[in-house]
Amino acid sequence: MVKSGAESEFVYVTFIRTTPEKLWQALTEPEFTRKFWVGTVQESEWKAGAPWKMLAPDGRVADAGEVVEIDPPRKLVLKWQNHLFPEMTAEGFSRMTYELEAKGGTVKLTVTHAMDRTDSKLVKAVSNGWPQILASLKSLLETGESLEGTDRWPAGL
């Protein structure tokens, strides 16, 4: 078992007033992800073992990997490798997990992003992005509007 501190890992929990089905759609379907996930879309057949990729608005592959486990609308596990920055690509695959759990009128969304190496540059980079993306996702589902700055690809990236 990996001892704590031996790997890089982040966990995010947010509660969103929606249904697991709508949240699942928002996390995977282009018309939603474009609005809150800096203009990106994800491509996959969404079944275990299928390739997965995230495309920037100009068509470049930002991240890519594979669906490890999928149980809509409850759980998704992805192997995730960055393709935009060579130093992050060199780190290989990280592991990203969504868990959705209905609680009253809300859904508890848990996002875990981990890599089996200390001080992962990828995990550090995504840890700066996740809170903003998740807050924007929450806003989109609850109010119909995503948050300023998350609806388009960052200039110069």
Next chain:
Amino acid sequence: MIAMGADVDKVFKALAAPERRVLLDRLHADNGQTLGQLCERMSITRQAVTKHLKMLEEATLVVTIWQGREKLHYLNPMPIHEIAERWIGKYERGRLRVLAELKEKLEGDGNG
């Protein structure tokens, strides 16, 4: 404005004790620690740490994940992020970051 996910009162209450903020600082420095690790170098008892962690968990500022037989504690930044989103104007964010970086530089504390 986005609605608050976790119970806001619980978040503020949980943040209103120096011991609990120290626990959050320690998870910020090294995420994913066991109760035993978090008790090291704390001047309060294990029971007190457990109690503080429970309040942090109820506010979802700390979330736990079982890894084998170990219960690991993680800092969840979402409630604090949502509080910031509520009161910080969308155009202020960039300026605030510049000011925070300036303050950090001038005060020479890398932990910001």
